[in-house]
Amino acid sequence: MNGENKIKAPANPFQPEPARIVRTYPLTDDVNFFQIRIADMEKALSFQYQTGQFAMISVLGAGEAPFSISSTPSRPGLLEFCIRKAGTVTNALFQMKENDLIGLRGPYGNTFPIEKMQGKDIVIVMGGLGAAPLRSVLLYLLDNRDQFGRVLLLHGAKRPAEMLLREEFFSLKEREDLECYLTVDEDDTGEWPADVGLVTQLFKKLGNINPENTFSLVCGPPIMYKFVLKEILKLNIPKDQILMTLERRMKCGVGKCGHCAIDYIYTCLDGPVFTYWDVIHMRELI
Amino acid sequence: MKIVKLKKTNLFLFLEIISKEADFWAPVKKSPDKHIFEVIEDFSKINLDYTRTILPPKKIMLPSDFNMFQASNTKYTPDFSHVSKKIIFGIHPCDIHALVIMDKFYSHEYNDPYYQKARDNTLILGHSCWPDEYCMCKSTHTHVVKEGYDLFFTDLEDTYVVWIGSSRGDDLIRLKPELFDEDLTDKDIQNFSQRREERDKAFTNDINFEAMPDLMELKYQNLLWDKLGEACLACGSCTNVCPTCNCYNVEDKPILGKNCSNISRCWDSCTLENYSGVAGGENFREKRSDRLKLFYTHKLQSYISKYGKPACVGCGRCVVTCPVDINVYTVSKSLDNEEVDTFWNRLSKEVTK
Numbered sequence A: 001m002n003g004e005n006k007i008k009a010p011a012n013p014f015q016p017e018p019a020r021i022v023r024t025y026p027l028t029d030d031v032n033f034f035q036i037r038i039a040d041m042e043k044a045l046s047f048q049y050q051t052g053q054f055a056m057i058s059v060l061g062a063g064e065a066p067f068s069i070s071s072t073p074s075r076p077g078l079l080e081f082c083i084r085k086a087g088t089v090t091n092a093l094f095q096m097k098e099n100d101l102i103g104l105r106g107p108y109g110n111t112f113p114i115e116k117m118q119g120k121d122i123v124i125v126m127g128g129l130g131a132a133p134l135r136s137v138l139l140y141l142l143d144n145r146d147q148f149g150r151v152l153l154l155h156g157a158k159r160p161a162e163m164l165l166r167e168e169f170f171s172l173k174e175r176e177d178l179e180c181y182l183t184v185d186e187d188d189t190g191e192w193p194a195d196v197g198l199v200t201q202l203f204k205k206l207g208n209i210n211p212e213n214t215f216s217l218v219c220g221p222p223i224m225y226k227f228v229l230k231e232i233l234k235l236n237i238p239k240d241q242i243l244m245t246l247e248r249r250m251k252c253g254v255g256k257c258g259h260c261a262i263d264y265i266y267t268c269l270d271g272p273v274f275t276y277w278d279v280i281h282m283r284e285l286i
Numbered sequence B: 001m002k003i004v005k006l007k008k009t010n011l012f013l014f015l016e017i018i019s020k021e022a023d024f025w026a027p028v029k030k031s032p033d034k035h036i037f038e039v040i041e042d043f044s045k046i047n048l049d050y051t052r053t054i055l056p057p058k059k060i061m062l063p064s065d066f067n068m069f070q071a072s073n074t075k076y077t078p079d080f081s082h083v084s085k086k087i088i089f090g091i092h093p094c095d096i097h098a099l100v101i102m103d104k105f106y107s108h109e110y111n112d113p114y115y116q117k118a119r120d121n122t123l124i125l126g127h128s129c130w131p132d133e134y135c136m137c138k139s140t141h142t143h144v145v146k147e148g149y150d151l152f153f154t155d156l157e158d159t160y161v162v163w164i165g166s167s168r169g170d171d172l173i174r175l176k177p178e179l180f181d182e183d184l185t186d187k188d189i190q191n192f193s194q195r196r197e198e199r200d201k202a203f204t205n206d207i208n209f210e211a212m213p214d215l216m217e218l219k220y221q222n223l224l225w226d227k228l229g230e231a232c233l234a235c236g237s238c239t240n241v242c243p244t245c246n247c248y249n250v251e252d253k254p255i256l257g258k259n260c261s262n263i264s265r266c267w268d269s270c271t272l273e274n275y276s277g278v279a280g281g282e283n284f285r286e287k288r289s290d291r292l293k294l295f296y297t298h299k300l301q302s303y304i305s306k307y308g309k310p311a312c313v314g315c316g317r318c319v320v321t322c323p324v325d326i327n328v329y330t331v332s333k334s335l336d337n338e339e340v341d342t343f344w345n346r347l348s349k350e351v352t353k
């Protein structure tokens, strides 16, 4: 009756792996870019993740926190993160230098439904730190470009200095197979070479969209969802083809500490990627 | 199921034999109406005439604060010093059900080795009980047990009927088989059934738990929650005493003068203010009423939807503990439109006067 019939996950899901900061540099005033490699070579190469997932990063003496993986599984080896200075752990991370050791475990959470997205047009809308999880899927789409239809990117920031990964996005803008629109609410430099205005205003540039054949991926600050979702719904994209990744307090990443609970689910296990249908039928999601 | 008999006069002798290499936990009386589980060496301190202990046995499996890792930059070494060979004697059916719920929870998707190792090293020796006016376990169907224990002792005047629930339980009996009688007489069976019938009648509470998932959904915006939110002290007592509450926090505690830390895990409570706070000052449940909704969604709804039974085992601890009468009994009754005498109802009457 008590026979083992299920293979359980390996020993200790809470145990961080020592990992090294390969490179780190500022993206904006309060966001830094981090390239990280798990110290043990074999474990580094066997770390398999998918777009949309996150990892728990720990700094000795400070603690542990969840961060979206910003790199793409189509370029294995290094893991990349965009991290905003927000509190204890992130402050400690900002103190660290290249070659310093941190702890890392994961990957956790669900993923973007890449298989279902194949052959479809993809509209990605990002604002602020929303670029962190969405960069992963964007690069994945570009690395597997022939598997998808049109790929459109709308990226908004308050001011030029606040746009994450500006240079990278400007060079992507040169690609013919990506329709890339970059906008700032307000151009305080007078030299912004792209759009000025709210990200919602970019929707008129999308041209003809076949809603049934389109997936839209959204991530940004809470206020952005409200307005961007309105625009996406106007396009008539089906509710379960609108995807977003959401943030909650997380202390374990594996469904045990309870902090990320919403309704009857745990964001760390059943999220962080949700559909718009999830959002309207589950309480408290946004 | 194997069932044997033990003379009550032989109980201590048996406990003596089985507890040689283990910490022996049992209920002990602390004040006229307060009992706790404690490690004991002198069996005469055991007090089986109790209804519920202040804290449930979860404190024995996962203490309120324990170390998960000894960490340095180059290594996170798991620390299992909270695990030792243990026996818990005198645990009641509701608390055994809570352990079974924990077993499921801690092995769901990811296995929690801190719970699992503690559980694997602990023998559960259950004991029968008699309900008081706060027990709700008949409504939650947790007043009898079929799994989750190694031995279960039913008290029948001068003897115990001992149910053997596991192979490890069977091993215990085999340490001194001559103490046990394998033949239950017709009289024993009659006594057992009679006790069971009388006990069933002794329950005074009846809560319609089956109706709760729908009521939670339908009344999610009900004013009731505002009243509860106004009364709640956000003290976290309810979650501490609840045998199925399992939320925790993790803390990195640096060791002074050394470049290493203890990574510790301590109980947390969804009723506390910052439970759902995230960076940027955003707090998804700033209001006490929102946090109570989370607690009751967990107890009365989500678990029922997932596993077909509530995450409440009806132990009544929240009923005797919450200083402002917010508990599974009063909340369920109120959701079911019954008038209950509570601090918060009196409070809102005061206000409207």
Ligand SMILES: Cc1cc2nc3c(=O)[nH]c(=O)nc-3n(C[C@H](O)[C@H](O)[C@H](O)COP(=O)(O)OP(=O)(O)OC[C@H]3O[C@@H](n4cnc5c(N)ncnc54)[C@H](O)[C@@H]3O)c2cc1C
Binding pocket: A054, A063, A064, A065, A066, A067, A068, A069, A081, A082, A083, A084, A085, A086, A087, A088, A089, A090, A091, A129, A132, A133, A246, A247, A248, A249, A250, A272, B274, B277, B278, B279, B280, B281, B282
């Ligand atoms: C799935 C997921 C993906 C994420 N991805 C990213 C990402 O890619 N990049 C990124 O920068 N961030 C990301 N985050 C957010 C990130 O996890 C948080 O910013 C991080 O946890 C902050 O940790 P900290 O220790 O630096 O801050 P903390 O010290 O924990 O403080 C953060 C905030 O929590 C509150 N707080 C914490 N403790 C207390 C207390 N005791 N009292 C009062 N308030 C308190 C405060 O509001 C404070 O501002 C993600 C979060 C999730 C859930």
Ligand code: SF4
Binding pocket: B136, B238, B241, B242, B243, B244, B299, B311, B312, B313, B314, B315, B316, B317, B318, B319, B327, B328
């Ligand atoms: S909710 Fe209350 S009655 Fe139910 S198990 Fe928890 S403490 Fe016991």
Ligand code: SF4
Binding pocket: B231, B232, B233, B234, B235, B236, B237, B238, B239, B271, B321, B322, B323, B324, B325, B326
């Ligand atoms: S419901 Fe009662 S016990 Fe729980 S936090 Fe509020 S006041 Fe404290």
Ligand code: FES
Binding pocket: A249, A250, A251, A252, A253, A254, A255, A256, A257, A258, A259, A260, A261, A266, A267, A268, A269
């Ligand atoms: S982060 Fe701990 S349960 Fe989800």
